[in-house]
Amino acid sequence: MRYLITGGAGFIGSHLTEHLLGLGHEVTVLDDLSTGSEDNLAAVREHPGLRFVRGDVCDPATVDGAIEGADGVFHLAAAVGVFTILAKTLGSLRTNLTGTETVLETALRHDVPILVASTSEVYGKNTKDGLRETDDRIVGSPLLDRWSYAEAKALDETFAHLYGTELGLSTVIVRLFNTVGPRQSGRYGMVVPRFVEQALAGEAITVFGDGQQTRCFCHVHDIVPALVTLLQDKSLHGTVYNLGSPEQVSITQLAERVVEAAGSASTLVKVPYEEAYGTGFEDMQRRIPDCTKAREAFGFAPARTLDDIIGAVIAER
Numbered sequence: 332m333r334y335l336i337t338g339g340a341g342f343i344g345s346h347l348t349e350h351l352l353g354l355g356h357e358v359t360v361l362d363d364l365s366t367g368s369e370d371n372l373a374a375v376r377e378h379p380g381l382r383f384v385r386g387d388v389c390d391p392a393t394v395d396g397a398i399e400g401a402d403g404v405f406h407l408a409a410a411v412g413v414f415t416i417l418a419k420t421l422g423s424l425r426t427n428l429t430g431t432e433t434v435l436e437t438a439l440r441h442d443v444p445i446l447v448a449s450t451s452e453v454y455g456k457n458t459k460d461g462l463r464e465t466d467d468r469i470v471g472s473p474l475l476d477r478w479s480y481a482e483a484k485a486l487d488e489t490f491a492h493l494y495g496t497e498l499g500l501s502t503v504i505v506r507l508f509n510t511v512g513p514r515q516s517g518r519y520g521m522v523v524p525r526f527v528e529q530a531l532a533g534e535a536i537t538v539f540g541d542g543q544q545t546r547c548f549c550h551v552h553d554i555v556p557a558l559v560t561l562l563q564d565k566s567l568h569g570t571v572y573n574l575g576s577p578e579q580v581s582i583t584q585l586a587e588r589v590v591e592a593a594g595s596a597s598t599l600v601k602v603p604y605e606e607a608y609g610t611g612f613e614d615m616q617r618r619i620p621d622c623t624k625a626r627e628a629f630g631f632a633p634a635r636t637l638d639d640i641i642g643a644v645i646a647e648r
């Protein structure tokens with residue numbers, strides 16, 4: 332089979348590219364290298380099944396050329412990371428809205444099924460235990476206190492859903508919770524690689540906020556096969572799935588576990604959100620997925636622990 336991966340030179344996209352090539356598929360990567368890098372594809376650069384197109388997902392002609400001959404599209408390209416979005420909010424909105432619309436429109440014209448990467452951020456400030464796929468609709472506020480990245484992704488979901496129900500395109504939406512592993516950059520605000528880099532350099536570990544906020548981290552190697560199953564099995568299309576790990580950890584505990592695993596002497600320093608982000612932006616207090624739907628539909632069950640993840644990120648540095 333042939334697949335187009337938008338954002339294929341990014342963190343998740345490059346792991347997905349390697350996985351698909353390893354299964355004997357052909358892959359076209361479309362990426363503008365804004366946060367991604369060709370280095371992420373170093374292991375497969377010479378692979379005969381790989382085609383790399385450097386370009387913008389907002390450009391219809393570029394996407395049209397890249398999708399040629401594809402049997403399916405993984406749409407992962409997006410402006411991501413708190414630092415990226417806050418530095419360039421309007422440009423990020425454009426990528427995350429126009430880009431998704433352009434890829435959906437092109438997929439429709441070529442009649443190619445598409446997986447659209449969304450995010451747990453669509454749950455806004457909802458902090459209940461075990462977020463289910465319907466919990467994006469239960470909070471009173473119509474915008475659910477979502478910031479610009481989250482709102483754009485929520486609209487992407489609407490686009491994808493309507494291209495399916497009204498235009499007949501086969502679409503599936505994936506709400507990724509924090510996904511971590513080798514090659515994730517710490518530059519754009521991603522917490523695990525940032526802590527690992529600070530610990531290995533013997534620098535202070537900067538914990539934003541009070542450190543009591545919790546997250547659930549899932550290894551990218553548990554996510555990638557699930558993405559493939561979701562795009563390949565059309566009986567799973569027409570809906571949305573949470574993908575993430577149920578293992579919850581506070582950011583302070585995470586920092587302590589990184590320091591210990593790295594054998595580092597770094598100490599923890601709390602940095603107020605205002606100082607960290609230079610704006611009134613505040614992280615969510617907690618975000619715990621309920622992945623029952625994905626487990627029942629296709630047996631999704633992340634196998635790797637947080638210690639596996641921390642070990643893998645330390646090992647690649």
Ligand code: NAD
Nearest residue numbers: 338340341342343363364365366367387388408409507510
């Ligand atoms: P990433 O930054 O490594 O990947 C995004 C890729 O998209 C990069 O390679 C970047 O260069 C590319 N890109 C950005 N704008 C583009 C444009 N206009 N045209 C072409 N390419 C462009 O981040 P990631 O973590 O691999 O994220 C992949 C997808 O998963 C994104 O859609 C993101 O919103 C979603 N997601 C990730 C996480 C996570 O924890 N990593 C969580 C929720 C959702």
